[in-house]
Amino acid sequence: MLKQTLIRATEAGAAELRRFFNGSFEISNKEGINNLVTEADHAAEKAIFEVIRQDFPDHFLLSEETGAIVQDSAYKWIIDPIDGTVNFANGIPICCVSIGIEQNGQMIMGAVYNPFINEFYFAQKGFGATLNDKKIRVSGKTSVISSCLVTGFPYTYLDMENGPLQVFEKLIRKGVPVRRLGSAAIDLCWVAAGRFDGFYEHKLQAWDSAAGFLMVEEAGGKVTDFNGDVYSPYQPHILATNGHIHEELRSIVNGAPVQA
Numbered sequence: 001m002l003k004q005t006l007i008r009a010t011e012a013g014a015a016e017l018r019r020f021f022n023g024s025f026e027i028s029n030k031e032g033i034n035n036l037v038t039e040a041d042h043a044a045e046k047a048i049f050e051v052i053r054q055d056f057p058d059h060f061l062l063s064e065e066t067g068a069i070v071q072d073s074a075y076k077w078i079i080d081p082i083d084g085t086v087n088f089a090n091g092i093p094i095c096c097v098s099i100g101i102e103q104n105g106q107m108i109m110g111a112v113y114n115p116f117i118n119e120f121y122f123a124q125k126g127f128g129a130t131l132n133d134k135k136i137r138v139s140g141k142t143s144v145i146s147s148c149l150v151t152g153f154p155y156t157y158l159d160m161e162n163g164p165l166q167v168f169e170k171l172i173r174k175g176v177p178v179r180r181l182g183s184a185a186i187d188l189c190w191v192a193a194g195r196f197d198g199f200y201e202h203k204l205q206a207w208d209s210a211a212g213f214l215m216v217e218e219a220g221g222k223v224t225d226f227n228g229d230v231y232s233p234y235q236p237h238i239l240a241t242n243g244h245i246h247e248e249l250r251s252i253v254n255g256a257p258v259q260a
Helices: 002-020 039-055 085-089 164-173 184-192 206-218 246-253
Strands: 027-029 036-038 060-063 067-069 075-083 096-103 106-114 119-124 128-131 149-151 198-201 222-224 238-241
Touching: 002 039, 002 075, 002 096, 002 106, 002 119, 036 039, 036 085, 039 060, 039 075, 039 096, 060 206, 075 085, 075 184, 075 206, 096 184, 096 206, 106 184, 106 206, 119 184, 119 206, 128 206, 149 164, 149 184, 164 246, 184 198, 184 206, 184 238, 198 246, 206 222, 206 238, 222 246, 238 246
Parallel strands: 060 075, 149 198
Antiparallel strands: 027 036, 060 067, 075 096, 096 106, 106 119, 119 128, 198 238, 222 238
16 A cells, blocks of 8 residues: 555646646745745645545655654655756756655655656665666666766755865766756666666755665665765765766765776
């Protein structure tokens, strides 16, 4: 029943994205320039909540717009009603609904749905990852210099050693293609599907990565923080790769030069 509820909740949120997309809706700003929230975010969140509460009224909910709705439950739903809100607000169809489910602190299930290109990603711990019900696997690239990477930049820029721009510049100066889609959940799913070989970002929230990092792991990839430790969506740094380039890319993110 958990899987069916997750799928229905994700689809309910996506229906609201379709309803508002390229239409007229209210837009406001959160912390940081261009950190937007739209009327569609709230409508999608409401639709998702309604489905979950119908089946599991006692489950903990953590969502980008509402925050934590604390319940004494082994299950926590981690929800981003629109990942890629700036894209959505500008009519760019690279955005999605992302929902992950934790049980006793371990991510056990996730769904990411971009209704505009009809891609529904699903993962369950120990059962693999799928795109539109077909199994997906990470790529086989073995070096960063031959890889296609993806990253993102925080709305409130981080002035730090080996920060987002420094790492980006280092890679592109060596000719490594690095994309910036504007949706971490989609970035992670595209690593899982083998379209990208690696993804790194310096500042994410739990709802950005909860479903997507499980997707990568279940597709045969590797996800850690920048120290190489077991990944937790409750800390800001993420490195997700096909596994083959993981340590090389981690060293680059931490200051090492790109080897041609």
